[in-house]
Amino acid sequence: MKNYTFLFWGYxxxxxxxxxxxxxxxxxxxxxxxxxxxxxxxxxxxxxxxTT
Amino acid sequence: xxxxxxxFIGLLFAATVALMPVALYLIFVNAPEEKVMGAVQKIFYFxxxxxxxxxxxxxxxxxxxxxxxxxxxxxxxxLSIASAExxxxxxxxxxxxxxxxxxxxxxxxxTWEAKLTTTLILWLLLAGILLSRAYASAPEQxxxxxxxxxxxxxxxxxxxxxxxxxxxxxxPIVFGAGKTNPLAPGMLSALLVSMLVFVxxxxxxxxxxxxxAAQEDxxAAQEDAAWRSQ
Numbered sequence: 001m002k003n004y005t006f007l008f009w010g011y012x013x014x015x016x017x018x019x020x021x022x023x024x025x026x027x028x029x030x031x032x033x034x035x036x037x038x039x040x041x042x043x044x045x046x047x048x049x050x051t052t
Numbered sequence: 053x054x055x056x057x058x059x060f061i062g063l064l065f066a067a068t069v070a071l072m073p074v075a076l077y078l079i080f081v082n083a084p085e086e087k088v089m090g091a092v093q094k095i096f097y098f099x100x101x102x103x104x105x106x107x108x109x110x111x112x113x114x115x116x117x118x119x120x121x122x123x124x125x126x127x128x129x130x131l132s133i134a135s136a137e138x139x140x141x142x143x144x145x146x147x148x149x150x151x152x153x154x155x156x157x158x159x160x161x162x163t164w165e166a167k168l169t170t171t172l173i174l175w176l177l178l179a180g181i182l183l184s185r186a187y188a189s190a191p192e193q194x195x196x197x198x199x200x201x202x203x204x205x206x207x208x209x210x211x212x213x214x215x216x217x218x219x220x221x222x223x224p225i226v227f228g229a230g231k232t233n234p235l236a237p238g239m240l241s242a243l244l245v246s247m248l249v250f251v252x253x254x255x256x257x258x259x260x261x262x263x264x265a266a267q268e269d270x271x272a273a274q275e276d277a278a279w280r281s282q
Contacts, residue, residue, distance in 0.1 A: 011098065013152065014149060018253065021138075039271070
């Protein structure tokens with residue numbers, strides 16, 4: 001039983017670590033894409049310095 | 053071009069997700085339990101592929117650094133950054149799953165034997181590569197320092213691999229020159245499929261991280277252009 005507890009924590013750490021990194025990466029990509037879209041929209045609108 | 057790249061990332065994601073349950077079935081259901089260690093030995097099917105992918109990531113980052121220094125094309129630099137970051141994630145998992153197995157098997161979480169110490173050095177080198185890029189005064193300088201650290205990390209990989217042969221230690225040697233395959237058929241298939249899943253996962257994460265690096269470059273260039281036109 002003790003062995004299975006160690007095994008459980010081992011698997012949990014592996015998948016939690018990888019999934020956490022995957023989620024962080026996805027959020028960063030979405031954030032940069034949003035900033036790019038916003039910047040492109042402002043540039044096309046003729047006011048590249050407006051922040052809102 | 054970007055659409056094709058997104059399709060590629062989607063295919064990698066689909067392949068990884070499709071194979072993951074197969075690997076879990078082979079590990080938990082099909083592979084026999086090891087006689088001495090019992091269920092805890094099954095961490096081997098994660099620990100070994102993750103370690104192999106860490107080694108792969110170091111060689112890929114080295115190829116990316118060399119390609120960038122040779123051609124000065126941003127794509128190579130993005131490959132180098134992505135592989136270093138994903139490699140650090142995998143190396144961290146190696147250093148966590150190893151002690152989780154070592155505690156029930158050896159009675160201690162950690163020993164300062166060569167295999168473990170050189171793996172920790174590899175982790176520090178990968179962290180150093182990312183820190184040198186993050187805190188360099190100029191991107192070019194950061195890329196240069198990262199390339200040098202990448203070469204040192206690549207030199208460390210064979211040392212990690214051969215550490216037990218050269219200096220002995222408690223770490224088991226399952227595969228090696230002159231050794232016959234000690235794994236039962238069910239164990240070998242579980243290991244190979246698990247290896248494939250982690251390689252696909254590595255490729256997926258590197259592809260996504262490269263996409264982020266390219267977008268960050270594009271954003272920086274557009275922000276720069278916007279301020280210039282002010």
